[in-house]
Amino acid sequence: MKCPFCSFEGTRNATHGHLADEHGEAVRAWAEEESGRLYYAVKCPLCRVEIKRHLKPRWSDPAFITEFWPEIKLVAFDQLLHHYAWTHSTERGGKPPDEHA
Numbered sequence: 565m566k567c568p569f570c571s572f573e574g575t576r577n578a579t580h581g582h583l584a585d586e587h588g589e590a591v592r593a594w595a596e597e598e599s600g601r602l603y604y605a606v607k608c609p610l611c612r613v614e615i616k617r618h619l620k621p622r623w624s625d626p627a628f629i630t631e632f633w634p635e636i637k638l639v640a641f642d643q644l645l646h647h648y649a650w651t652h653s654t655e656r657g658g659k660p661p662d663e664h665a
């Protein structure tokens with residue numbers, strides 16, 4: 565599938581790896597001050613929808629954002645590819661994305 569950010573095109577896995585390598589700046593992760601809960605978000609470059617998710621409970625320590633940043637990027641870009649495939653591509657598959665934007 566095509567990279568949502570540039571002209572790169574490859575298998576879903578190749579595009580997924582390419583996103584993490586080349587477009588990591590599209591992902592952000594933070595701890596919410598009141599709750600201490602961790603979130604990550606990735607912005608779709610085409611429709612500007614921000615896909616925001618709560619990080620898994622085992623990632624409840626803000627230090628994990630640094631430690632697991634490569635994993636967080638992969639998880640976030642997986643959501644983005646799902647959104648992209650469903651919303652912006654004819655290569656649809658699976659369930660529609662569950663967006664909170």
Ligand SMILES: [Zn+2]
Pocket residue numbers: 567568569570571572582583586587
């Ligand atoms: Zn790209």
Ligand SMILES: [Zn+2]
Pocket residue numbers: 608609610611612613647648651652
């Ligand atoms: Zn989009």
